[in-house]
Amino acid sequence: MKLFITVAFLLLNFLAYSQKNIKMYNERKGDSLTFYVDNNEIYPVSLVFNGQPEAENLRKPDVFKTTQVIPGKTSRYRVTYFVVNDKKKGWNLKKMPGYQSYIGDITIKQYDKNYQYDLPFGKGKAFWIHQGYNGTFSHQNENSLDFIMPEGTEILAARDGLVIDIVQHNDKSCPTKNCAAFGSYVSVLHPDGTIAQYFHLMQNGAKVKVGDSVTKSQPIAQSGNTGWSSGPHLHFVTYLPSSTGEKQRITVKTLFKTGHGDKVEYLEEKKSYARGY
Template identity: 75%
Template sequence: MKKFLILIFISQFCLIFSQKNVKMYNERKGDSITFYVDNQEIYPVSLVFNGQPETENLKKPELFMTTQVIPAKTSKKRVTYFLVNDKKKGWAIKKMPGYLMYIGDITIKNYDSTYQYDLPFAKGKAFLMYQGYNGTFSHQNENSLDFVMPEGTEILASREGLVIEVVQSNNKSCPTRSCAPFGNYVSILHPDGTIAQYYHLQQNGAKVKIDDAVSKGQPIALSGNTGWSNGPHLHFVTFLPSATGDKNRITIKTLFRTGDGKKVEFLEEKKSYSRAY
């Protein structure tokens, strides 16, 4: 009876903390208990336990890893297991640590920092960089860029990748943080594990959907003025997934091809940039 109650407790714990398309569960076979994760999302997720398990008369045949990456579209990924040490004695999992799931691979340290991004608008267009890296309005300690542009401007993908998020139902904006949840955006996962977000998009302005593979230069949305915004513009940011930092991400600077495409540079605040390629 003691063992049965322990297993019921563990199952409830996993159900409480599981996400919609990411599920942790356990299976008992003989004198072993194995924990698995199913990840039905189209992107990898990072599983982070907030401590070590406390057990009685159980041994772990391998190191308990507090951080593990679960690949996209994965079923029954083993994350840990326990074996009874002495079969003649009682055993228990006294405490299984809580855990959190993060979008993407938070273990990435090396990414393609030399990649040359295209400007996110069409050939023949030019726009002012109103706010740059570490800007004073809303970019404090963040490597983000704000292009001033009229609502309805066609936005192109600056880099190829997989669409993992699309939000386009909002129609509210204001110049204070209180409106931050009302921004529309498209998120694209790049081949090196970085993620780009195109933000403040027009309501119902997305031209792509989740799970679309997009090519560089492909139209993905229409610019707008939704969320935390003091005027129509496109907010562009590239980041590494992280378990720390603001919004669980580490924003990074990106190189862009400007002018005729031969010049490659980091964009600067208060400068205008044109695209002739």
């Protein structure tokens, strides 16, 4: 009974740190104790444990990894297990470390740096980049792009992917960081593990839903002026998930096809780019 209470307490400690759709639990079978995770999210979730387990008369047949990536829509993913050393003696799991969970696979270091993105707006249109990579206003140390465009402009997917997050109820904006939490956006997970975010969308402007697979140049939303914004524009950013930094991400530069698609380049601040394809 003492062992059961100890393990139950440890599980409560786990769940206090977990995301809504992440569940960790254990099963005891004979002389073994196994910990599993169910990930009901559609995207991978990374778990970072803050240390190693401590056990009495228990051994770990495999190495306990302090960073583990749980695939989306996965049940009974084995995190670790323990086996009794001496069956004639009592055993106890003294400590199971707590963890933090992060959206996406934070172990990805290599991604497709040469992928050619489509401009996120329709053929025949052209828009200025008001603020580019590492901009002086709100893009310090961030690889993001701001396209100046009227509210209601149709936004197209710049790359194939899976829609993993949508916020579209917001309609508030202001030119200070106080409004940063009021932006409406769509997030798309790409095949190489990077995530694109289309931000400052108009209220109820999403044309897709979470779980949709989108193809390049598919309409996904309408631009707006929500959140930390001094005027109507589209904020576009691609990033790698990370366990560090205030926003838990590492933003990356992306190559775009411009003109009639015969040129591929990094977009620059204070320049206009047209789409002829």
